[in-house]
Amino acid sequence: MYHYIYEAFLTDPKFAKQLSAIENRLTDLGIYGSVHRLALFKTMKGTIQDAVRRGAKTVVVVGDDGSVARAIDAIAEFPGVVFGIIPIGDKNSFAKLLGIVDAASACDILSARLVEELDLGKVNKHYFLTSLNISGAVKAECDGRYTVSPENGGEICISNFSMDPAGPGDPRDGRLETMVKTGSKGFFKSVFARARSSSGLSVFPTHNVVVRSPDNAQMTAVADGQSYQDAEFRVEVAPHRLTVIVGKDRAIA
Amino acid sequence: MFKKEEGAAGNETIIANGVKVEGDFSSPGNVRIDGTVIGSVKAEGDLIVTETAVIQADVSAANAVVAGEIKGDIAAVEKLELLGTAKIHGNIACRTLTVEAGAVISGNCQVAQERAAARERTRETKVEAAA
Known part of the structure; x- marks a missing residue:
């Protein structure tokens, strides 16, 4: 049986027609199948x-990127449970990444039930699908064997599933x-449009990283758009942790 | 299947200029070093050490092209190419070595062509048998 979790913002009347x-x-x-509607005291994690x-x-x-990110963090605790997305709202880049363009086609994609097992990243106790950015970090310990540090400060980004087709992940x-970038902030947003070798971007394939x-x-x-604060971040890959229904036009980004 | 654009990273490791790596670094693929490495470097694929790179480590790779400075031994399973700006302060071991004018080598150099050596051994055996 399918369980549908409706994001809280879908109570807005402007979504009524689309939901119908x-x-x-x-x-x-x-x-x-069964419908669960999120509300102020009904969280994504508890509902799942x-x-x-x-x-x-x-x-x-049924929701946007924020809904998907919170759902992935919760559903990753239950390997084997199949995850599906019906994108509604303004930001639906995760759904597009998985080949789900809009709500109408999402229903047919669910019915076709083409399933992929994907790795997830895990930062401390939270799971993520795409990438993790850490600001203010000065050193990353990779796989317990070596450390990486930008000599004059920089940013650290750990990618599992790149949103950019040319990016690593x-x-x-x-x-x-x-990935470690020395220099200007906000670099990762546009980095992959440029040649990496001369851009000041370092790339290390890793299994676990401590920052x-x-x-x-x-x-x-x-x-995945969710913010966490801590003095230490332990990041690792969780192989094949997410079983997700995808569309034909999914792209590795 | 997921689609991946040509030129995407895969197993490639890049250590950019301004980044320092300390410890035992190894990669299952190709490695390009523009920055600083202290410890050891092992690449199962090809290694490129550019002019800006400073390496204080023993280095091994399948093939290597070096334009920067390496303080440590370097071993290439196949081909090692030293460009004019290369400075090697350590021993070299490889199967094929190319050195451009201007490269500095301070250490022992061992170039062993296994096929040629095997051919030589075969020839010697035949000569002995004929005698």
Whole structure:
């Protein structure tokens, strides 16, 4: 049975028509199931845990990138549960990455049920699909064998599934790409449009990375748009942790 | 299948100028070093050491092209190419060595062509048998 988790913002009347169309299409396809609506005290994590406890084998999130990121963090605790996405809202880059262009086609993609097993990244206790950016970091210890440090400060980005087609990060290779950029901030946003060899971008294929703050100060890490604060971030790859329904036009970014 | 554009990273490691790596660094693929490495470097693929690179480490790779400075021994399974700006302060071991004018080598150099050596051994055996 399919369990659909509706993001809280979908209570806005402007989504009523679109939701109705989705529900009709799901019914036509014979894959309509149990609906859970998120609210102020009904969190994504608690709802997914509850659904899996009730025997859910397929959990579908109806929402945007923020919904997908929180759902992945929760569903990664239950390997074998299949994850699906129906994108609604303004930001749906994760769905597009998986070949799910819009809500209408998402229903047919769910019905076709083309499943991929993808690696996830794990930072401390949280899972992420795409990448992790750590600001204020000065040194990264990679695979317990060597350390990497930008000599005059820089940024550290750890990629599992690159949003950029030319960027490093394949979610099926069992590795994370640790990237270190010396120089200007905001670099990672446009870096892959340029040649990497002369750009000042270092790339290290790794399995686990530890980033510590030099003076035990709090650092901020942003993974899949979710922010975390800590003095130490332990990042590792979780191979084949996410079983996800994908579209034909999925792209490794 | 997922699609991946040509030229995407794969197993390639890049150590850019301004980045320092300390420890035992190894890579299953190709490595390009523009920055600083202290410790050891092992590349199962090809290694490029550019002019800006400073390496204080023993280095090994399948093939290597060196334009920078290496303080340590360097071993290439196949071919080692030293460009004019290369400075090697250590021993060299490889199967094929190319040295451009201007390169500095301070150490022993061992170039062993296994096929040629094997051919030589075969010839010697035949001569002995004929005698």
